[in-house]
Amino acid sequence: MDEPGTVNYIQWRSAADLQARYDGRKFQQKTVPLFHKLARTVRLLKTELAFTQHHPALEQGIEISPERDDYTVVIVFDTRPEDQKELLETLAQPDEWITTVPGYRSHTYFRGVDGTYVVNYAQWDSKEAYDAFHTLPEEQRPAGIRRGRERARTLVTGRQANTYRVTHSRSALPAKG
Template sequence: MPLISPDDGHLTVFNLFETDTVPLQEDVLDAMRDIIDNADYPGWISSTLHAGVDEPGTVNYIQWRSAADLQARYEGQKFQRRTVPLFHKLARTVRLLKTELAFTQHHPSLDGGIEILPQRDDYTVLIVLDTKPEDQRELLDTLTEPDEWIKTVPGYRSHTYFRGVDGTFVVNYAQWESKELYDAFHTLPEEKRPAGIRNGRNRARSLVTGRQANTYRVTHSRSAKD
């Protein structure tokens, strides 16, 4: 069962695919399910597939034992000759993001930890924040201030920040109860947020050079232990 845990030490990879249409999204999902169901790579721990909600696209959330194991997978002939060309054919953009977990927080009701499973009904928000390497640390420090206020916001379940290994981005992976409740939070006027939260948001914006965001539902998951 995939869990987001600060103690696991895994390398987390986000494979992001943007597609032009929902049918192309389904083609990517079908191809990814086949890869996940047949995964048997040294160091591979789990893969969790997400389908785009607000915009067509997919995310595969993959946990690896180490960067060396992932590199061996990337250098494989099948991956180079079949997998990469297929996804570039189906998707408008492809990003393979290697990350390390930097911070996680969840609602007190999630006492069993943060699960990412298709059996759950999470409305998942994933945001990639591009930044300069010299600003990544400050951006993370700003974003990962403990936030007790958000635990009081209706619909909030969890949020986790991941540090891009190459130093050029930060990933925010968040779970909410529904689109309606997330949208209410996302569009909340700044003056209705606590002063400390407003200051942090303003500082973070000044450190971000680009933003890619979409919302998802988990559709498929498998781990090496299954």
């Protein structure tokens, strides 16, 4: 939404299934070259779910679907491998305060499998709600939140962020058995 770009968010049943996909001839010889042809930059991020929280009103939990009107924010925090665990412990904490912020829907943290990044995937009601939260002066945030944000800044070596609207989703059929 803020800058041209696409996120292709895929969940796999297992790390082995994902690796099989990455090792496959079609993926290496057709898919990856096509990504590079279509995009200015390509970054394949293998992650594991580390933490998730959603607004209590979302009784069904988090859903990714074009039928929803979520304003989605994806932030990739680069970090040193020796700092990734602390960065996750700092950011990925239950947060009662954020559930009081107008427009908040959910946020999820993923650990980069290679240890060099953490991904934040967040859903908001609108751009205006997210911008109001994002630009909220630090002194208006709870003290514990401010301390965590200060600590996280010392652990982050780079940051990429953009906003999105979901335009397509599909799921595999449930496994028989």
